Amino acid sequence: MAVKWPSKRRLLGTRVSRIDGADKATGKARYSFDINLPGILHAVMLRSPVPHARIKAIDTSDAEKVRGFKAIHQIRKVGDEVYFAGDEVLAIAADTEEHAQDCLRAVKIEYDPQPFLVRESDALNKDLNTVSPFGPKKDRTNVQRPITATSEGFDEAAKGVEVTVEGTYGLPPISHQCLESHGLVAQWTDDGGLTVYASTQAVFGTAMALSAHFNAQGIDLPATKVKCITHHMGGGYGSKFGPDIQGIAAAELARKAKAPVKLMLNRADEVMVGGNRPGAYGKVRIGGKKDGTITAFESDTHGSPGIGRGGTVGPMPYVYPFTAKTKHVPIRLNFGSARAMRAPGHPQSCYFTDCALDDFAAAIGMDPMQVRLKNLPKDDPAAKVKDPQSLPAIRGTLYQQQIEIAAKLSGWKDKWHPPGKGKGTGPIKHGIGMALHTWGGQASPQRNDAKVIIASDGSVTARSSTQDLGTAQRTVTAMVVAEVLGLEVKDVLVQIGESPFGTSSGSGGSTTCPSQAPATLQAATAARDELFSKVAMKLGAKPEDLEILVGRVRDKAADKTYTWKQVCARLGTATAEGTGAWTFAESARPANAGISKFGVCGVQVAEVSVDTETGVVRVKQMVAVQDCGMLINKLGCESQVAGGVIMGLNYGLFEELIIDRNTGRVVNADMEFYKLGGIQDMPRIIVHMMDMPERGVIGIGEPPTISTHAAIANAIFNAIGVRVPQTPFSPDRVLAALSKGGK
């Protein structure tokens, strides 16, 4: 059905505290990790301690005699290979977690060690074919075929440059470090069904995947009999789609033991196998004219997705439409697989491009903000005609506006100085830096269902299988329904996170809000219309004469108003219900223009101080200017941006997954040596949200984390006048850069 966002918004676009906030803050909210069921068993996983080996022998006989043992699920058998330290071998369930660990210690496994590689430079030096076979040719090579692209006319453009700058930049792999680890609680029901309480970003998809797994094993498990529940979720960032190996293990163990089983990863496992954001290293050459026009961009990068596959950078060059020649070499190595992490590929691409741009600006002695303004993508006149709200139609103007706002909020004009030429002669140097980002945030191609039910007592329920990862999606749903029905947010009961509530897509690509909010708008509008058609006669009115006011319904023809409850009471024993379903295809229909869209920009400015004696970097202030189409919950958006900025700050200053070259093991699979900033490390964060209601809803989850570390890198460069090429900007790296003079 064709719907529209209200032209005058009462609740949408305002700041609303999340409706499950109190439950979360007082521990009442139950996460999957918190589920306890009668007779629940605890399971733990045995993982390979070596990075590559063939399994020679597995003896579980002693383990099965240990106190509390209940069931075992073998994932690898004798003769199989393991491909990284942390690779799954088997899982054991016991009556308590302590006993499960005892059982694990009693398992005897003999490994026949095989050659392994965990360093990209080692693999580039000599390929040892140490990874899992892939494809029909069973390819085991470490160094994959390069991904290359050359824009038309690159050679000519490269010839015409007046100034060329070459730099080497790098980002190590980092861990998602979801606070609630991966895992689930599995319980088989008397009717042969399976209920799981999963920590997942894809409630519906997890249920489907479990059904598919068991059906493939010859165990009949119709999709309709699998129920996945995720009422609250403790962080995913792209790493929690589907049941995963440990989720399937929990379900298998629960089946064998005929009891519910909880299997949540411990912290070390979480860091080793819960996914990582891949690193990227390489060279960028950037050339242009002395007036700041950049005409050629050349990059040669490599990165490792661990045992996974694929490249580790996003679009190169990033944001700016330079004529370019790019090459990227993915290198498969023997550590845990990379997984999507909050705008996969974009932080890497942004870092390479925006750092190189600042180095170019320094070489020609220009303010990098001016270089950015000079090289921004232009508004596309053809797009302006065809689809005026599309990103190509507006991005030049939008970036320019955002840069101006960010410059004003950060005091750029007063604070920027040529690199290393700030005021003062003391050891502490101050600097300011900028970076730009972009993202999609469209509706998912998969269908998202929503349902709204109005009861005769006036109570309203909104239902969907979608999940709230901490994005305040639950609050978004309540706000949309309350807006349409003239109610307050607290009047709407939101039930989400249960797979039987309909189809929904996984929360990836910032697609949840632009998928769910339109579906909810449709459902609420349909429920309102059904209410009107059911009660109109009883009110002596025509349905088309009824309209929603705040807390009331008005009969325009008779100029009479009724309270919401009076109207709903006329439903008698019936309910008024409406459903909605939204997809990307639906959003692209001309009739649905302005409901949901995609394509956002963003600008961030970092202000830092660098102690040139100790090498300590402190971020003093971050300014983040962000658009995401029509704002629904302004407070939720601001929190998303602040959270994204802080995550990006952690990428820049603290985070690094360190894998030991000699043992192939992650040496900081914990939280004491894997560093995350605390409250004392946090800057002042100024978030400026742009509200663009004419564009419709666009996702916000990923973009604000992309450009933060590039902005910080440029601010450090501005402070000390030398480039610290690699994150995290730890004191040793800063001091090394200072001592080398940035060469």
Place this chain on the structure above:
Amino acid sequence: MDDRKDNCQEKGGTAPLAPPGNGPGLSRRDFLRGSGAAAAATALAEAPIPEAEAQETKKADKAVGIGPGSVKLTLTVNDTKMTASVEPRVTLLDALRNYLDVTGCKRVCDRGTCGACTVMVDGNPIYSCTMLALEAEGKKIRTAESLVDGGKLDAVPAAFVACDAQQCGFCTPGFVVATGPCSTRTPRRRPPRSSEDWPGTSAVAAPTSRCAVPSSNWSSRVPANPNPQRSDPWQ
């Protein structure tokens, strides 16, 4: 296995699945009642150890045990006496979460770094993963769950909600518990507005948050001493 089956039958079938609401689908009472036989071996207050559990213990004795067996543990959690049978190696955090179904304290790092498991023990914030459950016997334990009274939120969690100082919220109960004494014991000091103000030694310096929104939102918006009429709610 059989013990558990009997136990389920006693209850009249398996545990109910979650109701359509957003609740956990199982009350604490249901959990405690149902879990006597096998894993959790918990019981309310002074209830005697059920027969089934005694049998389980007997059977278990024949298996290879590692370390000393279970002992009876009584903890005072949020003014309620709770009893469980736990091995001496069980931490306070695991006893609360796995044996007593008090799950507001979260397990994240499990080695005294992150602060998600912070509870108050005799009025002092403690990382419950660093304390053995048996050490906490006879002490007053308070968790984030105690900060709501008949629907009325304590000032600290209320400020977290109002400022939206949480996203996924998994670190929040630990943050809230750590914040309580910080703001009530030093009533005149305003909370830090940024790293500039913060000496780095206080109760809330340590908690780790993945999005750290508590640090940005909380520090700039939570009022100092949000609850002046109470001297120290944690005592």
